[in-house]
Amino acid sequence: MSAGEFDLIAAIAARAGVPRGDVLLGIGDDAALLAPPPGEALCVCVDTLNAGVHFPESTAAFDIGWKALAVNLSDLAAMGAQPRWATLALSLPASDPGLVEALIDGFLSLAEAHTVALVGGDTTRGPLSLSVTALGSVAPERALRRAGAHAGDALYVSGTPGDAAAGLALVQQRLACDDAQVRDALIGRLDRPTPRVALGLELAGLAHAAIDISDGLLADLGHVLAASGVGATLALETLPVSTALRALLPQAELRWPLQLAGGDDYELLFCGPPERIEALPAFARGEFTRIGRIEAAPGLRLTRRGEPLDWRPDRSGYEHFAVQ
């Protein structure tokens, strides 16, 4: 055999060694055998990253591997699920052991941080693409769905939205920045997002609805409102802003397109009873911020210091088929 598909799978399998007692049979047979925890629902999602569409062609291979898993762990986090296993379908333009090694390094370093076992792999020839299916578990009655938002809920977001969109604008030279530290911080949020797994687990059984921000805050909030049949008011002055984004764009209005309509944040947007949610230690640690409230009246209202605002983004969210 050449340095072909079989060697590549063997190389990946040899490194997929997060030891988990619930992996009965890992990579190397026709399929993996796994032991789901009794009484919990299996939680499954799939997301693909294609070069030039979901990450700039210049992105480091380590970061591509990281991000391919991160966006999926973020979906599990948004369900309140405990990540357990993942499969990776890797398409590569040519056999390139160095590239594969760096991709797998990035993938596995995030996998190890969350004790996720890589249990299935497939490598094919084609343009660079990583398709990941992530598997986790959550007690069904504790799962965070999009459809549970109630009028009276407070609305929260984790982290500081807009940083990834600012990073993309810097990479694409739509924005410029002389400060290397600011630049690196923002591009780092684009290339290596942090799935909010621990927060999702804390919110399970507590928040009424949750989603992760992949398409932009307004677009993803719109999904929750539509699924729940409610509306919301968002207080723009409460949007959390990172030090780096504030340094890049000191004027709030210039940050809104990035914070409200930028994609790729992979923060959690969720709502629920404020007295219980703000009692979580993560709130005291500043891991999430109250940014608005859920209301019975349909539609999304933006305010600034209590005054209505009719600002709308040029395009609401990030549609892969709509953008070049």
Added chain:
Amino acid sequence: MSAGEFDLIAAIAARAGVPRGDVLLGIGDDAALLAPPPGEALCVCVDTLNAGVHFPESTAAFDIGWKALAVNLSDLAAMGAQPRWATLALSLPASDPGLVEALIDGFLSLAEAHTVALVGGDTTRGPLSLSVTALGSVAPERALRRAGAHAGDALYVSGTPGDAAAGLALVQQRLACDDAQVRDALIGRLDRPTPRVALGLELAGLAHAAIDISDGLLADLGHVLAASGVGATLALETLPVSTALRALLPQAELRWPLQLAGGDDYELLFCGPPERIEALPAFARGEFTRIGRIEAAPGLRLTRRGEPLDWRPDRSGYEHFAVQ
């Protein structure tokens, strides 16, 4: 929103309607919620089909969708698992509702035949590619692994290997055929393979080892022998041959490269105690054939009517990175 990603997912979700009581939450949230059967292992595999690599560019969209699921159900069959759910990551060169509809038609028509629910989907822009993760279940002690072959086992294959490779040779004009019926039959085996799910379920807990033939009979048999630490003798005159393949190539020697080294058959290759395996109704129905025996001596020996034969294929199996 344009006719972009969200509409496409909604269109797929609206059609993903195999009703299963074990789907607690289907497409439309951050992740699906599924109820695995208590006491069984979850069985998970992933396989990707890329245009021009895993199917000729001329393949009908219906058949591409069918095959993307078929190759994964074949992996579950080779484990003796009951298929339950699947996710589909679809990469498309441009938004093309007609193409998507035909791909999904093919995918769902096979899914419905096996009551498999499509529970996760992702559509991205890129060269045509379908990456499927299939999920099933099997009692762990009944699962068919590669590593269980014993000396004394009889060796079996389902169906008639070589047909898909002959179909590919016809499509690529490496072989010619005037008989449209023969031609269609062979190309049909390439484009629309039959995952041997029911046979896999019958073999669970009975066969000692199994694999599905995707890389070619000899290559896949080699995987079983290596995993089990045994050898085998294969009696070439017992290889089952389809009417169409015999019509195309009446001379056995010319069929061997296709039957022994051709990929894409998705038949089951398995071994076990002949007295029990040949008592299965599927054996009486001719669904599988005894083609050899497992032996303690390592290596693979080919015979023809009892005489040793030193025939070897030019290349053993089908490596995607090694072929152009």
